[in-house]
Amino acid sequence: MPDREPLPLHATPPAVTRPAAPTGRTSSADSFHALVGGEPTFRRLVGRFYELVATDDLLRPMYPEEDLGPAEDRLRTFLEQYWGGPTTYSDQRGHPRLRMRHAPYPVSPGARDRWLQHMRTALDELHLAPLPHATLWDYLERAAHAMVNTFDEGAR
Numbered sequence: 001m002p003d004r005e006p007l008p009l010h011a012t013p014p015a016v017t018r019p020a021a022p023t024g025r026t027s028s029a030d031s032f033h034a035l036v037g038g039e040p041t042f043r044r045l046v047g048r049f050y051e052l053v054a055t056d057d058l059l060r061p062m063y064p065e066e067d068l069g070p071a072e073d074r075l076r077t078f079l080e081q082y083w084g085g086p087t088t089y090s091d092q093r094g095h096p097r098l099r100m101r102h103a104p105y106p107v108s109p110g111a112r113d114r115w116l117q118h119m120r121t122a123l124d125e126l127h128l129a130p131l132p133h134a135t136l137w138d139y140l141e142r143a144a145h146a147m148v149n150t151f152d153e154g155a156r
């Protein structure tokens, strides 16, 4: 069966960005990415998130590399691209196909909730204005629900 993505996880949201150049985009001034503070904001979000993952007994063992730095870069560049920032993620990794890329890892509802718990902490610590905060949270919550690929909580 072809990889199905129930959410347009690979697309930039049309309401807040210009039409995206396929690759090589640096950033656009009127993007959501710029509105929330650009790269430094995403670095803080994802940096804090991975600090919490590093101490998590359920999530940490799922990450194959000893160094979480490269995984942090992949998630950050993906999120920056999604919200209208530079296209670094796709320039380096190609099409996101996130459901497919998560297939090797057992993303159970428990793992999803843990992921969301850390993301929520990291997001809250950014102290964004209510609307961008809600916009980001809504997306992250839906995306995390879409990533669940097993209901077996024991699968590892």
Ligand code: HEM
Residues within 6 Å of the ligand: 059, 062, 063, 064, 070, 071, 072, 074, 075, 078, 093, 098, 101, 102, 105, 107, 111, 112, 113, 115, 116, 140, 143, 144, 145, 147, 148
């Ligand atoms: C729901 C719980 C989730 C779990 C347990 C999880 C776990 C993982 C793991 C173990 C990896 C492999 C580490 C790596 O090589 O980067 C990974 C990769 C990745 N995840 Fe997740 N993830 C979750 C949700 C999400 C969500 C919601 C997003 C996007 C909004 C996301 C974006 C990514 C990206 C961009 C990569 C790197 C893909 C690549 O280019 O190889 N993940 N995730």
